[in-house]
Every structure is written in structure tokens, then in C-alpha cells.
Amino acid sequence: MNLIIMGAPGAGKGTQAEIIAARENIPAISTGQILRDAMAAGTELGKTAKGYVENGDLVPDEIVIGIVRDYLKSDACANGFILDGFPRSIAQAEALEKMGVVIDAVLSIDVSDDRIVARMSGRRVCKCGASYHIDYKPSKVEGICDKCSSELYIRADDKAETVITRLHNYHAQTEPLLAFYNERGKLIRVEGQEEVEDTTRLVREALAKVGGR
Numbered sequence: 001m002n003l004i005i006m007g008a009p010g011a012g013k014g015t016q017a018e019i020i021a022a023r024e025n026i027p028a029i030s031t032g033q034i035l036r037d038a039m040a041a042g043t044e045l046g047k048t049a050k051g052y053v054e055n056g057d058l059v060p061d062e063i064v065i066g067i068v069r070d071y072l073k074s075d076a077c078a079n080g081f082i083l084d085g086f087p088r089s090i091a092q093a094e095a096l097e098k099m100g101v102v103i104d105a106v107l108s109i110d111v112s113d114d115r116i117v118a119r120m121s122g123r124r125v126c127k128c129g130a131s132y133h134i135d136y137k138p139s140k141v142e143g144i145c146d147k148c149s150s151e152l153y154i155r156a157d158d159k160a161e162t163v164i165t166r167l168h169n170y171h172a173q174t175e176p177l178l179a180f181y182n183e184r185g186k187l188i189r190v191e192g193q194e195e196v197e198d199t200t201r202l203v204r205e206a207l208a209k210v211g212g213r
């Protein structure tokens with residue numbers, strides 16, 4: 001299955017991408033995580049991306065398109081893939097079409113802005129890419145990652161002011177993709193729930209209609 005997951009920042013797309021990836025046995029690629037890894041490693045890509053990511057702005061299209069193009073060519077994607085956080089603009093979606101990539105479904109996880117702002121303050125992440133929420137998806141030991149035992153931290157771009165910018169950019173640049181994929185008959189919308197398991201169930205039911213397990 002070739003799947004795109006969309007949603008406002010904090011809607012739970014990363015969490016659902018991980019769950020679907022495990023169930024379908026396909027890789028999930030998060031452009032946000034690739035950029036954060038590059039920033040932590042201090043590579044050229046990381047240095048270029050840092051200002052945009054920390055301000056809550058989109059990294060220029062040609063940079064993320066290049067990352068995704070390389071990734072989709074790799075053997076890891078031979079049996080399918082999940083794109084988490086890409087495309088985020090019409091230009092990126094058009095670039096994906098030009099690559100000749102066939103997408104089976106585009107899953108949008110819908111959460112209202114008010115709930116997003118309330119949720120983001122509770123998000124905690126790990127350098128290994130794992131993501132938690134102090135109320136909805138707590139780690140077993142407070143402040144420590146279940147997967148690698150590293151200390152959890154608050155993402156620099158989860159500050160309240162930056163979340164507002166990210167939401168604004170989502171509505172202005174990313175939301176038009178809902179109509180783009182709806183016109184192509186690919187769009188599936190699921191209402192994001194407070195409890196992760198409830199969203200997982202709705203996502204699974206929705207994907208079963210397009211061949212998901």
C-alpha cells in the first residue's frame with residue numbers, strides 16, 4: 001500500500017503512521033523527522049532547515065522533494081510506504097505525481113485548531129523519533145523513552161507561538177491538498193479522537209475499505 005498521511009501539526013499523524021507501518025509491514029517516512037535528525041547531526045541539510053523548522057515555516061519545496069525522491073527510489077519502498085508529513089503543498093503533490101508515484105490513499109486525520117493547541121503543550125519526544133503525550137500517550141516512566149531509555153524533551157517548534165504559525169501554514173499551504181486528492185478520488189478523512197486507540201480503530205476501519213489489513 002502506498003499511503004499519504006495528512007493532518008495539522010499534532011493531529012497524531014506520526015503516531016498513526018507508526019502503527020500502520022507495523023501492521024502493513026511497510027516503512028513510514030517522516031520528512032519532519034529526517035529534517036530533525038539532520039539538524040541534530042549538524043549536516044548541510046540540517047543547517048539549511050533549522051531556521052524554517054524552528055520558526056514553524058515550511059522548508060523550501062525543492063529540498064523536501066529531493067529527500068522524498070531519493071527515499072522512494074530505495075529498496076525499502078518496494079512493497080509500499082507511508083509518507084508522513086509529505087506532501088505539504090500543491091507543488092510537492094505535483095512533484096510526486098511527476099515522479100510517477102501511484103498513491104492508493106490519502107488519509108487525513110482531522111482535529112480542530114483549539115484541540116491542537118491544547119494538545120501540543122503535552123507532547124514529549126525522543127531523539128530516536130518516538131513521540132508521547134503526557135495525558136494521551138504517556139511513556140511508562142515519566143520523562144524517559146520506552147524504546148531507548150533516553151530523556152524526553154519538548155520539540156523547539158512545539159512552543160505556543162510556533163504552533164500558531166504552523167497551524168496558519170497548515171491551513172494556507174497544506175489544507176488545499178484535501179481538495180486536490182478528493183478530486184482524484186483518493187481522500188479518506190478520519191476524525192482524530194482523544195484516545196490514540198480510538199483513532200487507530202477508525203483509521204483501520206477506513207483503510208480496510210481500500211485494501212488495508
Ligand code: AMP
Nearest residue numbers: 031032052053057058059064085086088
Ligand atoms: P512534522 O514533524 O511533520 O510536524 O514537521 C516538522 C517541521 O519540518 C515542519 O513544521 C516543517 O518546518 C518541516 N517539514 C516537514 N515536512 C515538510 C514538508 N513536506 N515540506 C516542508 N517542510 C516540512
